[in-house]
Amino acid sequence: MKHMQHFTRQCLRAVCISAMAWAVSGCSLLPTESFNFQAELPENFTISATTYYDAASGESCPGHKVVKSEQPKGTQLIELKLPLAERVKGCSRVLKSVVLNIEGRWGQRELDMDMDSAGLSIRDELSETTQPFPATGPLVFQGQCQWLFRTMGPHRYIVKILQCRALDANGVVQKRLPGGAIQRDQLAGRTVKLVLTEAKEEKPYFGRSWLETPKGWKPCIETKETFRCQNPPTFTDFKMPDGRDCTVYPNCTE
Structure with a gap:
């Protein structure tokens, strides 16, 4: 009888250990949230x-x-x-x-x-x-x-x-x-x-260096002290990415 009880306890212990091992190893198998x-x-x-x-x-x-x-x-x-x-x-x-x-x-x-x-x-x-x-x-x-x-x-x-x-x-x-x-x-x-x-x-990225007109945005020469357009403004030209010489953006010409 004692032998049977000892055998039963050993079996249960083995089953528990196996279950715990499966649970631990199974953590990596579960889908990640x-x-x-x-x-x-x-x-x-x-x-x-x-x-x-x-x-x-x-x-x-x-x-x-x-x-x-x-x-x-x-x-x-x-x-x-x-x-x-x-x-x-x-x-x-x-x-x-x-x-x-x-x-x-x-x-x-x-x-x-x-x-x-x-x-x-x-x-x-x-x-x-x-x-x-x-x-x-x-x-x-x-x-x-x-x-x-x-x-x-x-x-x-x-x-x-x-x-x-x-x-x-x-x-x-x-x-x-x-x-x-x-x-x-x-x-x-x-x-x-x-x-x-x-x-x-x-x-404009530098809003103080461009003035908006009915024809579009015009770049102007800035004052060295404030980096704003001169008063009265003096405008300058620029180039489009395709090489065109322009005076107003985005229309290029006025």
């Missing part, structure tokens, strides 16, 4: 996501890991699945932030482009800056990208700078970059969407 990121972009824009992972609470992982996700060229609506955590060489890492690299093209040449960024910050605690998810559907962040023109070089060729900023609920442009903070425990299985639009009109 993730969320969907979507981006709606203007024409001639692309985006890529750079995800930053750092050590989970209570663990000491050296440094952080960066993973890049590229968008297929020519698509204006993209979707990426971004893991919230990962385990590498026995070290648990959790998603801390997502940097969204925005690239816009303003011309046909290879260098006729510029970049700006947006971002998502993943927070463990609720704060005044974290954005709550709606009851259904995606959490949407709105942004607008503005092209700013300026002249560059001794021949004063026109180039353009990309500036992307957040929009509030009323569509008013903010000073901060598009995106925001999200609470971690709300993210799994949900969708975060960035909707970017392009401003209809371009603006």
Whole structure:
């Protein structure tokens, strides 16, 4: 009888150990929690996501890991699945932030482009800056990208700078970059969407050096003290990217 009891205890112990081992090993086999990121972009824009992972609470992982996700060229609506955590060489890492690299093209040449960024910050605690998810559907962040023109070089060729900023609920442009903070425990299985639009009109990068006229924007010579147009203004010419000599932007001639 005692022999049978001892045998039974040994069997139960073996079963428990096996179950525990399966549970531990099975952790790496379970699907990792993730969320969907979507981006709606203007024409001639692309985006890529750079995800930053750092050590989970209570663990000491050296440094952080960066993973890049590229968008297929020519698509204006993209979707990426971004893991919230990962385990590498026995070290648990959790998603801390997502940097969204925005690239816009303003011309046909290879260098006729510029970049700006947006971002998502993943927070463990609720704060005044974290954005709550709606009851259904995606959490949407709105942004607008503005092209700013300026002249560059001794021949004063026109180039353009990309500036992307957040929009509030009323569509008013903010000073901060598009995106925001999200609470971690709300993210799994949900969708975060960035909707970017392009401003209809371009603006001068150095607004004090250009004057708007009925024919368009005209560049003027600045004063050395204030870097503003002289009074009365003295205008100068510039070159379009295709080499044309112009006096007014974007129409070139008055």
